[in-house]
Amino acid sequence: MTESTPVAAPRRAALAPAAPTHLSADIVARARELIALYPEPRSALIPLCHLAQEQDGWLTPEAMVDIAGLVGVTPGEVLGTASFYDMLHTESVGKYVVAVCTNIACLLGGAAELLEHAEDSLGVGAGGTTGDGTVTLEEAECLADCDRAPCVQVNHRYVGAQTPESFDQLIDELRSGARDADIPAHGTLIRVRRTTGIEADPAAVVEERRAAADARAAREAASDGGGA
Amino acid sequence: MAITDPPKIVTSRMGHDDSHTLERYVATGGYEGLRAALARMPEAVAAEVDAASLLGRGGAGFPAGRKWSMLRKSPVTYLVVNGDESEPATFKDHLLVERDPHQLVEGVVIAAYALQVSRVFIFLRGEFALGLERVQAALNDAYAHGAVGRDIFGSGFSVDVVVHPGAGAYICGEETALIESLEGKRGFPRIKPPYFPAAIGLYGAPTVVNNVETMSNLPWIMTNGGAAFAALGGGRSTGTRLFALAGHVANPGVFELEMVKTTFNDLINAPVLGGGIPHGRGLKAFIPGGVSAPWFGPDQIDLPLGQDEVAEAGSMLGSGSVVVMDDHTCAVRAAWRITKFFSRESCGRCTPCREGSGWLERIMDRIERGEGREEDLDLLMDACDNISPGVAWPPQQTTICVLGPSIPSSISSAITMFRDEFLVHIKEGGCPYE
Amino acid sequence: MSDQATPVTGSEGDAPVEEVEFTLDGRTVRAHKGEMLIAAAERAGTFIPRFCYHPRMEPVGVCRMCLVEVSGPRGATLMPSCFIEAAPGMEVVTDSDKVKKAQDGVLEFLLINHPLDCPVCDKGGECPLQDQTLAYGPGETRFVEEKRHFEKPIPISELVLLDRERCIQCSRCTRFADEVAGEAQIDFIGRGEQLQVATFPELPFTSYFSGNTVQICPVGALTATPYRFAARPWDLDQVESTCTTCSVGCRVAVQSSTNRLTRLLGIDIDPVNHGWLCDKGRFAADAVNSEYRLTEPMVRKDGTLVAVSWHEALEAAATGLRKAAGADPTSVAVVGGARLTNEGAYAWARVAKGVLGTDSVDAQLGDGLPAETVLGLPRATIDQAAAASTVILLTGDVREELPVLFLRLRSAAVDGGLSIVELSPQATSLTAHAAAALRYGPGGAADLVDALVSGGSAPATVDADALETARRLVGEGPVVVVVGRPSLAEDGELVADAAHRLAAALPDARFLPALRRGNVLGALDMGLAPGVLPGRVSLDAGRDWYTAAWGSVPAARGRSTAGILAAAAGDQAGGGPVDALVLLGADPLTDFPDRRLATKALEACSFVVAVATAPGAVLDHADVVLPAAEAHERPGTTTNLEGRIFRLGQKLVPPGQSWPDWMIASELAVHLGTDLGYDSVGAVWDEIEQLAPSHRGITQAVLDSHGAADGVVAPLSAGRVTLARRPAPLDPIAVPGVESVERQGASLQAGLAASPNARPESDDTAAPSGPTRPTVLSGPADLDVPHVSPPDSYSVRLVASRVLYDDGTAVTTVPSLAGLVAPGALRVNPHDLDDLGVAPGGTVLLRSATTTALVPVELDASLPRKTVAADFNVPLGDGTVADLIDFAFPVVDLRMETP
Ligand SMILES: Cc1cc2nc3c(=O)[nH]c(=O)nc-3n(C[C@H](O)[C@H](O)[C@H](O)COP(=O)(O)O)c2cc1C
Ligand code: SF4
C-alpha cells in the first residue's frame, strides 16, 4: 500500500471532514446510530469498520476515508487502528474466510495436518484466496471452541471440528450455496440490530439515578427510624 | 478429594435448547436476582458480593467486591464487561454468552446498580458472531421486559447496556488494552500506575472491568446470598468455577466444579468429567490456567483446583483452562506454538515483547526443525530473562503488561521439564515424534 | 523610566515550584512536583538512557530503555522512569545490575532487527541508538536469524523519506503528528513485530511540521530529502541563531559544512518554539546555498545590468537618489526591510529619514497594519497568549502565516485552559479548536467587534449562539488579541480600526501582532514605516531628539507602500510624485497585493535601487543592484512578533561581494556625504540602545548574558518575563543532531560570544545632551479609516488569504519547497454557487472594474454568503488573485458570473 504512495503537493488542509461518499445511505444511517451509543464518536470506529466490511466484504480505502470523517479522525488513524485487528481486512478477501485454528489445543487435535490438507485441497497457502475469489484460508489463533478440535470458523460462524473429508465437503457446500442460510458472506457480523436504548441525555440519567438513590436512602432511613 | 455435587450456579440452564431465550430465562427464575438487588441499597448489594468473596474469573483472580470498592467516586463511571476470551484453550465465556445471555445481562445490571454506573459496555470477542447476536437479542428483549434501560422494574434506576464487538486481537483481553480498543484505538495496554481502570479508565473516568463469568455469578448470589456462595469451595477460592478442559482427554468440554474440593486429577480423569487420556497413553504435562501459565507435570496432578493452591505450586489457575498433553506430545513443538501465538499477538508497543517474542519464536522454530545449537538453550533462557527478570512465577517484567512475561512460561517450562527433548532435537537434527 | 535598565536576574513572576525529595542512587535529590523521574534525575546530574521519551511530548513508556528500580510495597521493581512521577520518599536506583541487565536486554532486542547500516545512514554519528549501544549495550550480537525486511526508503512526502527497517517503534514521530501538530497523517499500522510507521495510501505526510519528525527520530528511519547524504556530524560546524522566515522567530541551530548551510534544527526555548520548526523555515534556509545568489553589485548600462565595483554602484545609487532628493526629498521612497537585521533596518531608517530626508519609508507591502497601531497597542508575549483565558483571533489563518504560533495556540487550546474566539471571514486551522467562530464579510470587522464588546447589533453573518459564547468568554478574563490581516483585499486600516475598538472596550487586553514577514517588527521598531522613528516613537514626538542625533528628520509624515506605489504610478492625486525608489529585499511584483499597481509603479519610476540577495522579476526595473548578505551570513539581532530581541549567529561567509545591509546603508551614506560612523554591527546596536527609547537598557552585554539566551523582550519594563533563564540544555537526544555536533567540538554558543567592545551597562552620559528622550507610543493612534459601503446585491466581496507555500521568493528559490506550491481555487459559499448553477470544480467568470478572470471554484460553507475567498500568490486560473485586487478601494467587490 504505502510502497506506491504517490506524493502530491501539500495543499491547504481540508478544514472540515467531507461527507461520506462511498458507504451507502443505509450503512451511514446505521453508522450514525452506532456513533450515538458512545460518549465519544471514535469509540464507534471498530464497529463501523465491521459495518463497512458488511457492505464491501473488506475494508476498502474509500470506506476508511468515510469512517474517518464520521468519527472525526484521519484516514491514517483508521488504517492504523484497523490494521491492528485480525478481523479487519485492509486487502480484499474471498466471500468466505475459512479460519483453521492451529493453537495448542487444536494442534494437539491434529490442526496442523488439517491446515496442510486445506492448503493442498484449496491450492492456496494460509492467507491466500482461491482463484475464483470464493475462499480465503486463514491460520487462526485460538477460537475458543477447543473441545471441538481442530476448530474451524467460516466468516466467524463455528462449523465444528473438522476432518480432512468433512473439510472438503464444507468447502463444496460453501461453493454451492448450500450454507447461505446460516453463513452470510464475509463482512456481515451481527444480524441482530439494537432495537431500544435509553434515548436520554446521559447527564439526565445520572441526575435521575442520584435522585432515586437519595429517595431510597430517605425511605430506608425513615423505615429504620420507624423500626427502632 | 472427590467430585462434589454443588448447585449449578452459572450452568443451570445448559440442558435446555432454548436456554438463550427470555421465556426460558424467566421460567427458570431469571431476573429474580435483579429484583432482589433493586429492593436493596446499592451498598448492600456490593456488600453481598463482597461476602461471597467472588474472585474474578478473567485470569487475575482479583476479588470482585474489593475491586468495586476501589472505584474512584465520580459522577460518571463505567462498567466494562470483558468477553474477549482469547487465552488459548479457554472457551467458557463462549458457552455463557451463547447459551445464557440473559444471565449475563442480569448480572451486568446487578453490578451496574451496585456500582451506580452511567453506562455498561459488554466487550465481546468479534469472532463470537453468534454470541454477539444472542447477547444483542437478549438485550433487546430485556429492554422490552423492563430489566434494562430506563427506570428498571420501577426502581428509578436506569442504565444503558451496549454490546461492543471486538475485531480480533488477543491483547484486547487485557483490561487497559480493552479500554483503549473500546475508545476506538489500537489495543495498546496502558501503564499501571497510573492507569488503573478503577482510577483512570474508559474516557479517563473510573471504570470497573469484570469478566463475563464473574458477572454471570451475580444473579445466583443475589438470589441465594453471598454466604451460600462462600460456603462452597475453600479458602479464598469460593463458589464454583467453569473449567475448560481441552487437549488429550476423552471428553473435552466446560465443567462447572466446586473450587478447591476438586483436583486436576478429578477434572482430567473422572469418567463424568475429562474421562482420562485416550489411546491408553500417559500424561506428559498439563497447563493449569491458560497458555500464559507455567506447565505442571504428572506429579502435580493431585493439586486442588484452587487459586492459591496453584499459585503456591508455581503456576496459576488463570482463566480456568486446562490443556492436557499426552506422552506422545513433542514439548518443543508445543512450546514453539505457544511462543508463536505470543509473537503474533504481542501488541508491539514494548521493545522486549515485540522483538523478544519474534526472536524466541524463530529460535524455537529452528530447534524444532533440527537446526538448533546447544547454546540456544542458554540464549533462550537469557532472552526470557530480559523480558521477565528471574523467569519465575509470579513474574517480574520489563514490559508494560503481563503479556510480555507470559512468553517465557512455556519456553522455560519446556526447557526445565524436558531439556533432554531439546537436546535430542539439536543433536539428531529433528523432532523425535515425527 | 527608571525601571528600564532592569538587571538580568533570572526568571521573574514565576510561581515558586513545589518540590519533593526522593532518593536517587543513595543520595537525596529534589524534584518538582509532578516531574517524571527521568527529568528529575537528569537535573540532578544522572542521565538515564531513553528513546521514546521526549521532553515536549506526553510520555508513553514504550521503548523500555529508561527502566530503573523503584522501591514500592512489593519491593524494588523495574519501572519506566519516563512515566513515573517522583514521589516523596521514593527510592530509585539507576545503576544496579538488574537495571544494567534490563538496559542491555532492551538494546539487544532493538538491534536484532535493526539493519546496522550505520556507514550509509544519515543518522550515523549522531544516532542515540548507536551512542547508547556503545554506552549501555551488549558487546556482540547473539542473533543469527533473518532480520525483518522492508522495502528500502519510501518517500512519505516530498520532504521526508521513511526507512522502516531502521525504525525502533518509539512513536516519537506519530505522537508528534497527532499530539503536537494535531494531524495524525502518519501512524503505526500492523501489530507486534509488524508494527510500522505508515501514511494512508494516496495521502502523503503533508503536514507543515513534518521536518520535526526527522529531527526527533532517534534513528535514521525518517530522513529529510533535501539533506539526505549531505554531511556527517563530524564535518559539521554550528551556531545558535533564530529563523527569520517569519516573525515567530524560532530558535535554531544552524549547521554548515565548508561554508554551505547543511540544515537547521529547532532548539527548545521555552518562550517561543519548544524545539519545533515549520517546514518552510527549516527548509527555506537552503536559499542561502542557491547557485543563483547575487554576488556582485550591478548598474544598468545601455539597458542591461552589468557588474561593477561597489564604489561605482554606490556612487550611481547616491547620484540617482541625490538627484531626486535634491529636488524634493519626498520624491524618494524606500520600500521593504522586513528581511533585514535590526541593525540593517536602523541604518537604512537613518539613511532614509536622516540623510535623504524622506518619511516615505515602509517595511510592509500593503499586507500589514499601520505602524502606530502595532507599536502603540499593549503587546502580549506568546506565553501570555497561551496562558490567557481567551484569545481573540482577528487575523488570517495562523497555521498558514505563523506556523509555530499555531502550534503554541493549538496546544494551549487543546491541553490548557485557552478559549479561542475567532473573528474571520472564513474557517481557519484554529476553527476546530475555537470556542466561538464569528464570521464577517470584508469591511465588517469593526461592526462585529462592536457587537462583541459594545453591545452593538450583530451582523447577519454571525451565529447567535457563537456570539453569546464569545461575549461571555471575552468578559471572563485576561484577553489577548492576535491581530493581523484576515484578508489582503481589505484595507489594513479597517482591521486596525477593529483592533482599536477592542482596545478601547477591553482596557486590560494585550495584543500580539500577527505580521508575517521575518523581521517586520524589528523594522517597525527601527522606524522603517511612515510616521515613526526608531524606538517606537512617532515622528512628531521624536523630532527634536533625532534631529539632535541625526542632524535632521523629515518635516512631514510620508506615504505607506500603497501610497508610494500609487504616487510612482501617477495614480494618486495629492502629494508629489515618487521618482526614486529603494527596494530593500522586497519585490512588489510578487508581494504587493495589487499587482497592476505595482507593475505600473515600477514601470513608471525613473530610478530604482534594489538591495537584493537573489534575482527576481523586479530586477528588470532596477537601475542599481546591491547584493546583500542573507540570513545566517550576517551577525546582528532580530525581533519577533512579541518584541523579543534575539542575537543572530553568523555561520556562513556571504558569497562573492555581497555585504550585510547595515554596511550597505552606511557606505551609501558616505557616498551621499554623511559618515554614520559605524565600524561594526555592534556599533549600530550601541546607537540603537542609546537612542531608541524602547530599546534603552538592552545593551550588547545584556543580550550576551546567559539569562538572555532566550532573547529579551523590548521594552524591558514591559517584559516581566523577558529574562527567564533557559533551563540548562537538557536531553541530548531530544534534538540528536545538536549535541553530537557539540561533541565534535562545535559548540552552539560559539557564535554568540559578546563582541569585544560591548559595554556592560547602558551609560546615560553618552546620550546626546539637549532634548529629552521621547516617550514610546502607547494606545491606539489616529487612523484614517476608509468608508465601506454595503455591497450591491450583484457583487461578491473578495477575501485574499495567505497559504504557507506560495510563489514568494522564500519558497520559489528553494528547490525542495518550490514544488509544494499548489494551484488555488476560488472558494464560494454553496448557496452562491448554487444560485449561479455552477458545480464545484467548475469555473466562474470574475469581473472587476479593470479586468476579468476565469477561475476554478470550490465550496466553502464557512464563508458568509456573497463572500468569496482565494489564496494570495498561488496560481488562480491563468493569473493570481493579485490581478483582481484594486487598492483604490478599501474592499474588493467583484461580479461573479457563469462563463
Ligand atoms: C494478555 C492478557 C489477556 C487477558 N485476556 C482476558 C480475557 O480474554 N478475558 C478476561 O476476562 N480477562 C482477560 N484478562 C484479564 C483482564 O485484564 C482482567 O483482569 C479481567 O478482565 C478482570 O475481570 P475479573 O476480575 O472479573 O476477572 C487478560 C489479561 C492479560 C494480561
Ligand atoms: S508486554 Fe507486549 S502486549 Fe503488553 S504492552 Fe508490551 S508489547 Fe504490548
Ligand code: FES
Ligand atoms: S520507556 Fe521511558 S524513554 Fe522509552
